Amino acid sequence: MTTIQDIADKMGISKSTVSKALNDAPDISENLRKQVLETAVALDYTKLRRYKNTVKKICVLVEKENIEYEEPNHFAYDIIMGFRQSAEPAGFEVEIVPVNSVLQINTQYDVFMLEHGYAGSFALGFSLNAPWLKDFKNSRTPAVLFDNYVIGNPAAAYVGIDNDEGMELALTHLTNLGHRNIAYLSGSLGSYVLQMRHASFLRAMHRHGLRTAFANTGCSYHIFECTEKYLPKFLEAGMTAVICSHDNIALAAIIKCQQLGYKVPEDISIIGFDDLPASAYTSPPLTTVKQDRVELGKSGFFALSSLLNDIPISTFLLHAKLIKRKSTANICLNKRSNIL
Template identity: 40%
Template sequence: MATIKDIAEKLGLPVSTVSKALNGSGEVNEKTRQQVFDTALALGYASRKERKQKPSSKICIFIENMGFEKIEHFGYEIIVGFRLAATERNWEVDIVPISMNERIDYVYDDYMIRNGYSGGFLLGFFLHSDFHRQLQHTIIPTVVLDNLILNPKVACVGVDNYQGVTYAVEHLASLGHTSIALMNGEGNSRVSQERYQGFKVGMNKCNLPVRKDLAAYGDFTSDNTAPYVRQFVENGATAIVCASDYIAVGVLGELAKLDLRVPQDISVTGFDDIPIARYSAPPLTTIRQDRLNIGKSACVALEQIIEGMAISRFLLAPELIVRGSTGTVR
């Protein structure tokens, strides 16, 4: 395998110029870059990193310090997926529970450097503005779940929320539904906004109108859907797309109180495919997030950032899982 020096000798160029060309620097003119690339390909160039056995890196996964139930339902498999991929790379992984949705009293970069971490994976749903601010300027390769941070060192992983809700809408439209409502999560959450965009895209694709009286922001729990469900039913909805399985389970409860049968009178879809989706009555048609592969994708993204790639978003394709909560329009 050839080195930068081999390429430089072959072309009669300074090593620094070859290095800059290979790193995509704008300082090298186009013709020279092209010669360097051609020669690199011809000689079978491999960077020093590739030639040496990679040293072991230490990575920190921060998990939201919430109740065990939620971690069990959502975060556990992501961590397993990450760790399986990290093992292949000979990486050590520490897991540190913190409260990401509260003010933090330390500097993220200091913490990571002091503890010898090469990268971090933040597995929390709501990041406090403190964290957001710090991550916008961090120099530590970092991956976050479902949050977008404008910093080339920070990548976002998760499923493609647009696609997921689009699939739910298309499924309902194929069953004849035209009055489809959206029961969303918190309005200030990025995930909610993306799911609303996906709803609009899906409705447009199916030539259905997005009605303001059939879309509401609430929160991502089961507890606060009553007024919205009542409103949707009064306004003629025959199907309710929910932004999470927890919301969908709450909606099922409210519909039961109104003596409406699912799916005979009204259809309901969830999002996430957490275990309760399979055990609700009826079982939920939902959008599955492949959590093992989300964990793996976080590890792949982190490896690329460490190697110098500036990643914005690495999004997986969601999958529609059809169960008993959806049926043809009444």
């Protein structure tokens, strides 16, 4: 196992300087401290530090631009709650750490974790171009990625819901209601999970023997663009149902349809993904694929604690569940279908 002496030897500095740098002594320059930490990580010194802590500190890393978590009605609020509900009784101290791109570019993930004494992380909201997503491919400090997957790193695991199943449930529901012309409206494909759902939609349509034209799927980072640019096209093309990649888009789509003079669900059925707290109270209440977020948070801790105990979890998916409310209806009740 790597010792402080090994780090000192490698850098050609004294053992006490290394020790001071690792313990944040004030007479060590920021630059030197960073070099020591990077060398420590390169020599796999992480583990030693981790075993030394009596109370283990772990963190939830949140890319704030992509995921909201501070209010009870925010998507990640319950995920973090579930994580803490499992982690804290197990003796872990959990810190919630918002991270932006600047931090990620300036500090390597492993270095950041060592620097703050975190034994492992649960990472929420990282887009595909987030700098640390590259780090996670080779990082050595356990990381559980919510809705992200990296291949070939035994210190990383993926936690989420079964998107294939969620899409199958949504599509089966619509086809049982008689729908055949079904469109898909998605947020940016710069996110792993939205890429997955997009692919799941295409696979599910294929499984049900339904045609998917390029014109019947639309993706944009901006919800406004999704509804303004794509929805009118879908309606003109005779689509009778729209599956949305997440509830926020579905809620905007309901409003836009109503503005355009279409009734939901009489003229067009709309399904979301997530089951946000607000989705039960929209007009009409939203039919959506539920992600059990408290359970996802608990699963996140289970996966992290497994990685910390050298149990090599790669992927942990929960079942999706369709919540049928009032934004979907039988195509027989659908006036437009008589015209088409």
